[in-house]
Amino acid sequence: MATVALKDVTKVFRTGTLAVDRLNLDVNDGEFMVLLGPSGCGKSTVLRMVAGLEDPTSGAVFLNGEFANDLPPRDRSVAMVFQDFALYPHLSVGDNIAFPLRLAGLTAERRGERVADVAGALGIDDLLDRRPGRLSGGQRQRVAMGRAIVRRPELFLMDEPLSNLDTGLRAELRAEISGLTRELGVTTLYVTHDQTEALTMADRVAIMRKGILQDVGTPTQVYGRPATLYVATFLGTPRMNLLEAAVHVHLDQHVALNLGEQTLHLPWDDMRARAVGHYHGERIVVGMRAEALTPTAPNTPGPVLHGQLRHLEHHGHESLAFLDIGATAVVVDEAAVAADGGAVRQRGLRQFGRVVRRIAGRSGAVGEEQRAVASRTPVSVFPDPGRHHRRSAELAVRLAPYPAVSPGQKLAIQVRTDALHFFDEHGDRIDVGWR
Numbered sequence: 001m002a003t004v005a006l007k008d009v010t011k012v013f014r015t016g017t018l019a020v021d022r023l024n025l026d027v028n029d030g031e032f033m034v035l036l037g038p039s040g041c042g043k044s045t046v047l048r049m050v051a052g053l054e055d056p057t058s059g060a061v062f063l064n065g066e067f068a069n070d071l072p073p074r075d076r077s078v079a080m081v082f083q084d085f086a087l088y089p090h091l092s093v094g095d096n097i098a099f100p101l102r103l104a105g106l107t108a109e110r111r112g113e114r115v116a117d118v119a120g121a122l123g124i125d126d127l128l129d130r131r132p133g134r135l136s137g138g139q140r141q142r143v144a145m146g147r148a149i150v151r152r153p154e155l156f157l158m159d160e161p162l163s164n165l166d167t168g169l170r171a172e173l174r175a176e177i178s179g180l181t182r183e184l185g186v187t188t189l190y191v192t193h194d195q196t197e198a199l200t201m202a203d204r205v206a207i208m209r210k211g212i213l214q215d216v217g218t219p220t221q222v223y224g225r226p227a228t229l230y231v232a233t234f235l236g237t238p239r240m241n242l243l244e245a246a247v248h249v250h251l252d253q254h255v256a257l258n259l260g261e262q263t264l265h266l267p268w269d270d271m272r273a274r275a276v277g278h279y280h281g282e283r284i285v286v287g288m289r290a291e292a293l294t295p296t297a298p299n300t301p302g303p304v305l306h307g308q309l310r311h312l313e314h315h316g317h318e319s320l321a322f323l324d325i326g327a328t329a330v331v332v333d334e335a336a337v338a339a340d341g342g343a344v345r346q347r348g349l350r351q352f353g354r355v356v357r358r359i360a361g362r363s364g365a366v367g368e369e370q371r372a373v374a375s376r377t378p379v380s381v382f383p384d385p386g387r388h389h390r391r392s393a394e395l396a397v398r399l400a401p402y403p404a405v406s407p408g409q410k411l412a413i414q415v416r417t418d419a420l421h422f423f424d425e426h427g428d429r430i431d432v433g434w435r
Contacts, residue, residue, distance in 0.1 A: 002064060002077070002154035002187040003029050004050055009059035011045050011211075019045040021211040022059070032181055032188045034202035036195065036234075042211040043191045047157050050189060052076050063155070076155070079148035083160040085140045087132040087147075094119070094128035097146040104151075118146045121180065138169040145177065149184070156181060156188040162197065170194075174201055195235050199223065207231050229330075229381060229427035232287050238320055238396040240421065241288040242330040244382065249280040257286055260393075261326030264303050266417055275430050276422050283382055284430065285330050287421030290320070290398045296414040303415040309407050310394055319403055322394040323411060329393035330381055380425045 004027035011020040020042040027033045035043040048054040049061055052073035061068045063076060079100075087096050094115055101111045119125040122142045132140055141161060148156060161177070162170045178201040181188045192198055198205045199219040206216040207230075215227035226232040232240050246258040254265040255273045264286075266273045276284065296304060307323030397413055405411065422430040 003027060003062075004033075004155065004187065004189065005062040005065075006046070006050075007060045007062065009046075009049065009056045009061065011042070011049060011054065012057045019211050020049075020056075023211075023213055025206055025213060025216065027187060027189055030182075030185050030187055032178060032190065032201060032203045034198040034205045035189065035191045035208060036193070036198040036205050037208035038193055038234075041208040043208050044159055045211075046208075047080075047159055047189060047191050050076075050155075051078050051080055051157050077153050078155040078157055079151050079153040081141075081144050081148050081156070081158045081161045083163050085132070085144045085164075087140060087143060089132050091131070092128065093124065093130050093132070093135070093143050096132065096143055097128075097150050100147060100151045114150050115146075118150045121149075122146050122176075137165050138173060141165065141173060142176075145180075149180070154187065156186050156190075158188065158190045160192055161190075163192070163194070170197075177201065195237075199235070207234060209234075225429070226421065227429050229285060229287075229423045232421055232423070236289055238290055241290075241293075241393065241395050243286045243288070243393050243395075244328040244330055245284055245286045247276060247279045247282055247284055249277040257284075259286070259305075259325065259327040262305055264305070264415060264417065264420075266420075270417065272420075272422065272430075279424070279430070283425065285381060285423040285425075285427070287423065288395070288415065289419065289421075290396050292416040292419035293395070293397045294414045294416075295397065295399060296412050298410075298412040300412060300414055303417050305395065305413045305415060307395060307411060307413065309405055309409045309411055311407055312399075312403075312405070314402060316401065318401055319399045321397045321399050321403075321405065321411065323397060323413065324392060325395050325413075327393040327395075329391045331391055381423070381427050382425055 004025075006023050006025045009020055009023045010018075012018050023042075023046065025033075025046075035046060037043050045054060049056050050063075052068070052071060056069060063071070068076065088099065091099065097115045097118060098111045101114060106114075115128070116125065119128055122145060124139060124142050124146065127135065127139060127143075132143065135143065144161070158177075162173055165173065174197060190197075190201065202219055204216060204218055205222050207214045207222060209230050215222050215231045217225075222231060223235050226235065229242070233242065243259050245264075248256040248258060250256060250268075252268055254268050255277050257264045257266060257276075266276060293305075298306070305323075305325050307325035310322045310324050312322075313320040395413065397411075399405070424430055
């Protein structure tokens, strides 16, 4: 049995960098949990705190229900698999796998039996006499996995284990790792920046940004009902179309979503219409994934958007069309700016904190807390029209491979209103219910 619980865990490095901000996360026994996010979001720091390689600045780490902040790494019954394999180049594959067993004092006979079992399961039993330098990247990663598995730990911690491999090999090892960990029944905490790994391997996914947990749920939940605008745009290829919309309520009829030159009507019997209707007279973000859009005839009844084809991308199995529909885009890099938008405030708070610490003779708690508050300050996703240029939206639509269309041509796109996503000005999902 292995469970992990992080309660209000915060990590601030000595440089003042806020790496993890009040993280609350539970990993169930036998669960494959993926920590997903871009570089620098704090996911590897979380892994290191669970392993005992970093100490939380505040908050608590619980392993199997027991407080583990003061527990040394060797007593945590965890095994880590690193991005760079971390193999001993002077030892053979067999000796690399057996190394933790040698440290544990097992006899040569028992070491040999367990190494043979693990190597056979990973398909590297014919490589036991080779040195790591004579192995391919995929083989070295299997050896690193074998060294972790042979210890029979209660918890696997994997830090971007596939990021150094080519695409084909990554796909192969994804299936092997997820299948093997489930067969062993070992609780796994897996860190990656690759959404494909997260969505195909995880029982649940926890998405992080700037040290803050954005969303957690099954792959279906975080993809189909993302909690924030950031999660919605981080998951999915092509990225979700994000359009600025003005809301106008027509009681007992529909909610009109004015997208600039065109309008979509959300039926009044749609449960979400009431929630969106609370934003009457305001702007919201409407998200449309490519699978919610279908090319249709120009005179098709129902929710249809008309646009002019800007350009095509051919991907072999499909083509992506990008249409100008006369709407305003909400740009991802400008939408998810809670920390960047707060940079000026943070610099001011940092300077103020230095003055306070100098006067009070204290070492940093004031500045750290103020930086944490600044990083959580809500920022509107809509640009100030007086200071920024409004960007025309290009609606991404999936078409058949090499379609008979060309740039400049007008197309009609039918919209599945039941598949639309709605977010408020701070990038939070608009749920059914009162604001």
